[in-house]
Amino acid sequence: MLQNSYVSNPVISARRLLRSYGSTHALNGIDVDIAAGTAVAIMGPSGSGKSTLLHALAGIELPDSGTVTLNLPGQAPVEVDGLGDSARTKLRREAFGFVFQSGLLIPELTAEENVAMALMVNGVPRTAAIARAVEALQQLGLAGMEQRRIGQLSGGQQQRVAIARAQVTGASVVFADEPTGALDSVTGSEVLDILMQCTVGMGKSLVMVTHDRQVAQRCHRILTLQDGKITADDSVVQGPRS
Ligand SMILES: Nc1ncnc2c1ncn2[C@@H]1O[C@H](COP(=O)(O)OP(=O)(O)OP(=O)(O)O)[C@@H](O)[C@H]1O
Numbered sequence: 001m002l003q004n005s006y007v008s009n010p011v012i013s014a015r016r017l018l019r020s021y022g023s024t025h026a027l028n029g030i031d032v033d034i035a036a037g038t039a040v041a042i043m044g045p046s047g048s049g050k051s052t053l054l055h056a057l058a059g060i061e062l063p064d065s066g067t068v069t070l071n072l073p074g075q076a077p078v079e080v081d082g083l084g085d086s087a088r089t090k091l092r093r094e095a096f097g098f099v100f101q102s103g104l105l106i107p108e109l110t111a112e113e114n115v116a117m118a119l120m121v122n123g124v125p126r127t128a129a130i131a132r133a134v135e136a137l138q139q140l141g142l143a144g145m146e147q148r149r150i151g152q153l154s155g156g157q158q159q160r161v162a163i164a165r166a167q168v169t170g171a172s173v174v175f176a177d178e179p180t181g182a183l184d185s186v187t188g189s190e191v192l193d194i195l196m197q198c199t200v201g202m203g204k205s206l207v208m209v210t211h212d213r214q215v216a217q218r219c220h221r222i223l224t225l226q227d228g229k230i231t232a233d234d235s236v237v238q239g240p241r242s
Contacts, residue, residue, distance in 0.1 A: 010071060011036040011173055011205050012057055017066035019052055019228075026052040027063060028228030034173070036073075039199065039206040041216035044225035050209040051177060053225065057207060058096055058175045059088045070095065072172055093121055097166025099195065101178040105150045105161055111137055112146040115165045122169060136164040140194055156187035160194060167198045174199045176208040180215060192218060 010033035019027040026049045034040055034057070042050045055061040057068055059080040068080040072095060080088060097118075098104070105114045115133035120126060134146050140160045150158055159179060166174045179195060180188030192215060199206040200220075208219065216222045217236055224232035 009036050010034055012207075013067075013069045013071070014057060015067045015069075017053070017056055017063045017068070019049075019056060019061070019063045025228045027056060027066075030066070030228070030230055032057075032223065032230060034205055034207055035220075036071075036172075036205055037200060037203050038221060039196065039208065039219035041219040041222045042207065042209045042225060043211070043213070043216050043222055044231075048225040049228040050225055052228075054175055054177055054207060054209050058098070058173075059083070059092055093118070094169065095172050097169065097171035097174040099159065099162045099166050099174060099176040099179045101181040105158060105165070107150045110147045110149055111142060111153065111157075111161045111164075114150065114161055115168050118165045118169050132168055133164070136168045137161065140164050140198075154187075155183050156191055159183065159191045163191070163195050163198055167202075167204070171204065173205045173207060176206065178210060179208065180212070181210075188215070 012034040014030060014032050017027045017030040018025070030053060042053060044050055052061070056063050059068065062081050070078045070080055070091070078091065080091065083091065106117070109117070112130055112133045115136055116126065116129035119129035119132060124132070137143070137146050140163060142157060142160055142164070145153060145157060150161070153161065174195070176195065180191050183191060195206065196218060206219070208215070210216050220236055222232070222234045222236060223230050
């Protein structure tokens with residue numbers, strides 16, 4: 001069974017990841033590298049460990065054992081699992097962006113405030129953060145909607161806000177969990193185009209959980225999980241159309 005998925009120039013290297021919930025082995029000895037500047041899809045049946053792997057790679061949840069190492073350009077390697085809670089939170093805010101199925105946007109805030117928040121938690125003053133947020137939203141086709149609250153935007157527009165928030169900080173890696181799962185196929189395809197442009201199109205990396213093979217085929221590489229193990233590691237010939 002395939003379990004070792006190493007590449008050169010990895011931005012993230014995970015080794016021997018184990019994570020159990022009771023008798024369930026959500027991650028059962030995973031070794032994987034994510035190459036800088038590439039899009040990697042994680043597929044597999046329900047309960048195979050996709051979200052658990054995404055959360056472990058992003059330092060959201062710690063594995064029971066194993067290591068996750070982040071190699072950012074010009075910086076010393078960082079062992080994510082060796083950091084305390086606040087250092088991991090800081091790392092996530094600065095180095096990673098997140099796009100989830102339901103956006104996880106703050107409904108009481110406007111689109112520009114939601115995006116600006118990602119900068120403000122990193123210490124950028126509000127006025128400068130709002131200016132950069134507005135620019136990011138406009139680049140993603142949301143000009144004129146910057147001051148709408150989240151509930152006043154369509155599902156596709158909300159996901160654009162989530163993408164703007166994920167990349168406005170200059171995140172090196174964007175993690176996405178079913179980013180188009182709640183959208184119709186046309187809107188989903190548009191959102192996926194934007195997600196690709198904002199990540200691999202700008203030399204960043206994308207790690208994306210999806211059940212949709214067509215979505216996965218837009219990535220450079222598809223990892224398939226089964227029972228907490230990587231059972232296939234396939235290169236996608238045409239690569240992403242970013
Ligand atoms: N907090 C938790 N408590 C108990 N079991 C959990 C927890 N989180 C995940 N699991 C279990 O670990 C296994 C892997 O879960 P995970 O969410 O990673 O799967 P998945 O492949 O993302 O599934 P889906 O496609 O349904 O979202 C499942 O059997 C799940 O029930």
